[in-house]
Amino acid sequence: MPNDTVLAWLLAVVQTLLFIGAAPLLAGWIKRVKCHMQNRAAPSLIQPYRDLAKLFRKELVLAENASWLFRATPYIVFAALVLAAATVPLIALSSPTAAIADVIVLVGFFALARFFLALAGLDIGTAFGGMGSSREMTIASLSEPAMLMAVFTLALTAHTTNLSEAIEHNLAAGLVLRPSFLFALLGLTMVAIAECGRIPIDNPATHLELTMVHEAMVLEYAGRNLALLEWAGQIKLMIYGVLIANIFWPWGIAETLDAAALGVGVVAIAAKLTGLGILLVVWETVIAKMRLFRVPQFLGFAFLLALLGMLTQVILETGT
Amino acid sequence: MAALDIAYVAVLAAALSGVLPLLVARRRYAQRVAFALLAVSAIAAIVAGASALTGETTLAERLPLGLPWLKWHVRLDVLSGFFHIVIGVVVLATSFYGPSYLREYESGQNDPTVLNLASGFFIAGMLLVLLADDAFSFMVAWEVMSVASYLLVTFQHEHAANRRAGFLYLLMAQIGAVGILLGFGVLATFGGHFTFDAMRGGNVPAAWASVAFALAFFGFGMKAGMIPVHAWLPEAHPVTPSHISALMSGVMLKVAIYGFMRFTFDLLVDVQWQWGVAVLLIGAGSALFGVLYAYVQQDLKRLLAYSSIENIGIILMALGLSLIFVGGGHPVLGAIGLVAALYHVLNHAVFKGLLFLGSGAVLYRTHERDLEHLGGLIHRMPVTAAVFLVGCVAISALPPLNGFVSEWLIFQTALQAPALENGVLRTLLPIAAAVLALTGALAAATFVKVYGIAFLGKARTRHAAHAREVPRGMRVGMVLLAALCLLLGVLPTTVIGVIDAIPQLLIGQRLPSATAHGWLWLTPVSPDIASYSAPLVLLAIALSFFIGRRLLPARQVRRTPPWDCGFGPLTNRMQYTSTAFAMPIRRIFAPVWHVQEQVEVTRRHEADAPPTGLRHQLHIEDRTWLALYEPIGHYVIGAARAIGLIQTGSVRTYLLYSFLTLLFLLWIVT
Numbered sequence: 008m009p010n011d012t013v014l015a016w017l018l019a020v021v022q023t024l025l026f027i028g029a030a031p032l033l034a035g036w037i038k039r040v041k042c043h044m045q046n047r048a049a050p051s052l053i054q055p056y057r058d059l060a061k062l063f064r065k066e067l068v069l070a071e072n073a074s075w076l077f078r079a080t081p082y083i084v085f086a087a088l089v090l091a092a093a094t095v096p097l098i099a100l101s102s103p104t105a106a107i108a109d110v111i112v113l114v115g116f117f118a119l120a121r122f123f124l125a126l127a128g129l130d131i132g133t134a135f136g137g138m139g140s141s142r143e144m145t146i147a148s149l150s151e152p153a154m155l156m157a158v159f160t161l162a163l164t165a166h167t168t169n170l171s172e173a174i175e176h177n178l179a180a181g182l183v184l185r186p187s188f189l190f191a192l193l194g195l196t197m198v199a200i201a202e203c204g205r206i207p208i209d210n211p212a213t214h215l216e217l218t219m220v221h222e223a224m225v226l227e228y229a230g231r232n233l234a235l236l237e238w239a240g241q242i243k244l245m246i247y248g249v250l251i252a253n254i255f256w257p258w259g260i261a262e263t264l265d266a267a268a269l270g271v272g273v274v275a276i277a278a279k280l281t282g283l284g285i286l287l288v289v290w291e292t293v294i295a296k297m298r299l300f301r302v303p304q305f306l307g308f309a310f311l312l313a314l315l316g317m318l319t320q321v322i323l324e325t326g327t
Numbered sequence: 328m329a330a331l332d333i334a335y336v337a338v339l340a341a342a343l344s345g346v347l348p349l350l351v352a353r354r355r356y357a358q359r360v361a362f363a364l365l366a367v368s369a370i371a372a373i374v375a376g377a378s379a380l381t382g383e384t385t386l387a388e389r390l391p392l393g394l395p396w397l398k399w400h401v402r403l404d405v406l407s408g409f410f411h412i413v414i415g416v417v418v419l420a421t422s423f424y425g426p427s428y429l430r431e432y433e434s435g436q437n438d439p440t441v442l443n444l445a446s447g448f449f450i451a452g453m454l455l456v457l458l459a460d461d462a463f464s465f466m467v468a469w470e471v472m473s474v475a476s477y478l479l480v481t482f483q484h485e486h487a488a489n490r491r492a493g494f495l496y497l498l499m500a501q502i503g504a505v506g507i508l509l510g511f512g513v514l515a516t517f518g519g520h521f522t523f524d525a526m527r528g529g530n531v532p533a534a535w536a537s538v539a540f541a542l543a544f545f546g547f548g549m550k551a552g553m554i555p556v557h558a559w560l561p562e563a564h565p566v567t568p569s570h571i572s573a574l575m576s577g578v579m580l581k582v583a584i585y586g587f588m589r590f591t592f593d594l595l596v597d598v599q600w601q602w603g604v605a606v607l608l609i610g611a612g613s614a615l616f617g618v619l620y621a622y623v624q625q626d627l628k629r630l631l632a633y634s635s636i637e638n639i640g641i642i643l644m645a646l647g648l649s650l651i652f653v654g655g656g657h658p659v660l661g662a663i664g665l666v667a668a669l670y671h672v673l674n675h676a677v678f679k680g681l682l683f684l685g686s687g688a689v690l691y692r693t694h695e696r697d698l699e700h701l702g703g704l705i706h707r708m709p710v711t712a713a714v715f716l717v718g719c720v721a722i723s724a725l726p727p728l729n730g731f732v733s734e735w736l737i738f739q740t741a742l743q744a745p746a747l748e749n750g751v752l753r754t755l756l757p758i759a760a761a762v763l764a765l766t767g768a769l770a771a772a773t774f775v776k777v778y779g780i781a782f783l784g785k786a787r788t789r790h791a792a793h794a795r796e797v798p799r800g801m802r803v804g805m806v807l808l809a810a811l812c813l814l815l816g817v818l819p820t821t822v823i824g825v826i827d828a829i830p831q832l833l834i835g836q837r838l839p840s841a842t843a844h845g846w847l848w849l850t851p852v853s854p855d856i857a858s859y860s861a862p863l864v865l866l867a868i869a870l871s872f873f874i875g876r877r878l879l880p881a882r883q884v885r886r887t888p889p890w891d892c893g894f895g896p897l898t899n900r901m902q903y904t905s906t907a908f909a910m911p912i913r914r915i916f917a918p919v920w921h922v923q924e925q926v927e928v929t930r931r932h933e934a935d936a937p938p939t940g941l942r943h944q945l946h947i948e949d950r951t952w953l954a955l956y957e958p959i960g961h962y963v964i965g966a967a968r969a970i971g972l973i974q975t976g977s978v979r980t981y982l983l984y985s986f987l988t989l990l991f992l993l994w995i996v997t
Contacts, residue, residue, distance in 0.1 A: 067885070068884075069885070069886050069887075070887065070889040072703075072889065073886075074705045074783065083871075085871060085875075086872070089871065093867075106848065106858045107860045107863045108859060108860070108864070115724070115731055115735070118724075119726060122771055126778060126779050126783060130784065132703070132897070133890065134902065135890070136903070138903060144772035145911040148765065148912065152765040155760070159760060168856065169855065169857055169858065227889055317754075318754060321753045
């Protein structure tokens with residue numbers, strides 16, 4: 008028994024390392040597909056790793072007014088997102104780290120990271136930072152309830168808020184077309200787009216002063232601090248990708264801890280994320296960036312969809 | 328010494344802390360004596376409460392005080408023990424904090440010994456409310472608390488705003504007390520006596536029980552600051568000295584919650600789920616309303632006061648969920664809701680106490696409450712900034728601090744909705760949880776604004792630029808509460824293991840599974856359904872710091888001016904302001920507030936010349952004033968005028984009135 012526990016914890020650690028290690032790859036993939044689709048010369052798939060390595064090597068430049076909070080924030084943000092990644096089942100279910108935090112705590116980790124990032128934006132005392140923080144907190148205060156609503160739909164169906172258990176429940180239920188899940192999927196996807204700062208809410212590639220949100224907050228970061236924040240952003244995107252992939256299409260995830268099942272798990276999640284990445288690119292290519300004050304409508308719609316999902320669950324699907 | 332005797336010591340020490348300083352000639356010593364006695368009172372309250380709570384004992388006694396036919400009944404059980412600890416913790420922190428803080432008032436025109444007197448009786452009154460075991464002594468203690476706190480609100484009575492706040496507070500406290508009194512009256516009618524024991528035994532018909540519940544909910548809710556009867560709170564809390572604000576917001580509101588819990592769960596024996604729906608809806612309304620109003624405030628203490636309304640709303644939501652589940656026949660789930668409510672009571676006392684003390688520290692050094700006049704304090708007041716940050720993270724319900732634990736428990740309770748039979752309730756509960764989620768997200772945004780504008784960035788005024796760290800006593804008080812925020816956040820299993828004696832007393836149910844997996848894992852329902860391990864979360868964050876700070880090779884740090892778009896140096900005035908920060912939310916939820924915004928542009932010549940001056944005025948008013956309070960005030964004055972018609976001022980008319988009244992009475996008698 009102790010041996011099994013040690014093995015399980017070891018596997019959980021490996022899974023987490025794989026998660027954070029693969030996150031830049033997903034970002035590189037999205038970038039590459041996007042360039043191809045828009046007829047631009049594409050960077051290499053491993054370009055994000057090179058960028059991170061470069062930033063880690065560079066000297067640390069801080070603004071004159073930066074306090075200790077500004078320097079601590081990258082570590083807190085990174086830690087929160089690594090913890091979040093540890094609790095999301097990537098290739099195998101029932102890992103011991105999944106019990107540290109359920110899906111509500113996962114949302115809490117995102118909120119913790121966002122809180123400190125927004126504070127860091129205000130720390131220097133430039134207008135950009137404040138603007139980014141204000142917009143980020145505005146968007147978050149609308150997207151967080153929508154996300155929890157979508158998650159609650161899942162929790163009410165599976166009778167648990169533990170992600171691993173919920174995915175297992177979905178896996179056991181087989182291919183059932185649940186209207187509630189369809190709504191929750193749409194809601195969660197819209198939230199994911201807003202939270203990860205993708206088009207049409209925010210443009211990860213922009214440095215145009217009046218439109219940037221996330222980039223405005225991290226404008227004063229450089230060197231290792233910036234690397235940690237960029238990496239954390241990539242992990243966040245991957246977490247949302249894995250959540251959507253594994254909750255709604257759990258097939259292929261390893262239920263037992265043997266080599267064959269784990270191998271299938273790795274291939275399955277890689278295939279799912281590849282597909283999701285392409286979908287995201289298509290979406291970002293055909294949609295234009297939205298004005299800031301259109302964002303509440305977008306997120307309100309996401310909330311409404313998630314709410315509909317929850318109501319459908321309560322009204323139509325009780326007892327199943 | 329029995330726990331009850333220690334509780335008496337706490338009450339007496341608090342009262343003495345008010346009286347003794349009057350006898351001490353020198354003001355300096357008077358303050359020391361007062362706060363030393365308050366510390367004694369606080370420690371005694373904590374000891375008494377802890378021994379009642381951990382020993383799970385109920386001690387009752389009759390004191391030879393009060394009316395000849397109604398002696399004072401006192402009782403100390405696990406519920407009042409828990410609230411003794413809540414009061415004790417915050418009072419202890421303020422007794423460290425107070426002596427230095429009050430030094431500023433010694434040179435003022437108001438004698439601080441008056442403040443000692445009022446706060447001593449205020450605390451003694453609160454402790455007596457917890458001990459009271461009959462309606463009579465409860466109301467006496469309740470009034471002592473109310474009147475003493477009125478004196479605290481009007482302490483600086485030279486400002487008209489304070490006198491107005493004090494009057495409003497006293498008026499609403501008295502209206503609320505009438506509600507409570509009538510509620511007790513209904514129970515005493517059926518129970519046959521004014522003791523709580525008789526009320527518990529009384530066989531109250533369901534309809535009358537609902538009437539009693541409504542009266543008590545109104546009365547206690549008014550004191551707790553639920554909407555729409557909250558109007559006194561954002562007026563009264565900001566104007567008291569900050570350590571008293573900490574007590575009023577952190578503790579006095581909780582005494583009202585205590586009263587509500589005692590009345591509903593203990594005295595009204597059979598709980599109806601419909602009450603739960605009312606409490607849940609009003610709680611959700613208070614939470615959302617409170618946080619939205621807090622978000623747009625500029626005045627730091629007023630913002631904290633609105634945030635108290637939000638947190639009372641959250642506590643009421645948890646109590647509502649608990650009532651729904653208990654009334655629906657699911658006592659285990661009801662127990663989770665109750666534990667969540669109690670946990671949030673303790674948490675809110677700790678972090679709101681901390682934040683008010685922190686705002687007092689800022690006020691002490693900068694004499695500013697307006698966020699727009701602060702900034703950059705993290706460089707000038709490092710300890711205050713650090714503990715204030717802890718308070719902000721805790722109140723924003725972020726892991727791994729304490730606010731998160733209680734909100735997580737409330738979410739877990741709400742998600743047990745499928746257990747209920749009623750389809751409407753099954754829908755209502757998750758929606759309530761969504762409201763809580765929105766509230767939590769907005770609270771985080773609010774406290775980013777508070778901390779970011781007041782403590783980060785650059786100083787916006789000279790006062791803020793020259794602030795210094797506060798004296799040691801004040802720091803000790805704040806650090807104590809900040810440490811508790813961390814402890815209560817990281818060791819929820821231990822805390823719940825102790826407070827789950829309270830649902831055992833009130834609804835006859837424990838939470839055996841919450842603590843079944845050791846101190847590391849919190850599993851309120853069962854480990855399959857949900858688990859949370861706060862210690863591991865803290866460990867992981869600490870580990871990442873260790874790796875980042877120690878293990879990665881050190882790089883040299885270069886300091887440069889921030890990016891200024893190539894235009895010349897940035898000034899303090901170019902920073903984002905609190906108003907600007909709140910603007911997007913203000914625009915999205917515009918109908919919530921009564922906003923008057925004016926922009927005046929002055930130009931030198933014709934209309935298209937470049938502007939020479941810009942003046943922006945923003946006034947945000949509470950909508951409930953316009954919708955509720957002003958019409959009521961209007962009617963009261965109208966009614967007074969109408970009745971005033973019979974006041975002719977002539978003696979003959981009054982004699983006629985007396986004669987007619989006498990005739991009427993004689994007619995009734997015969």
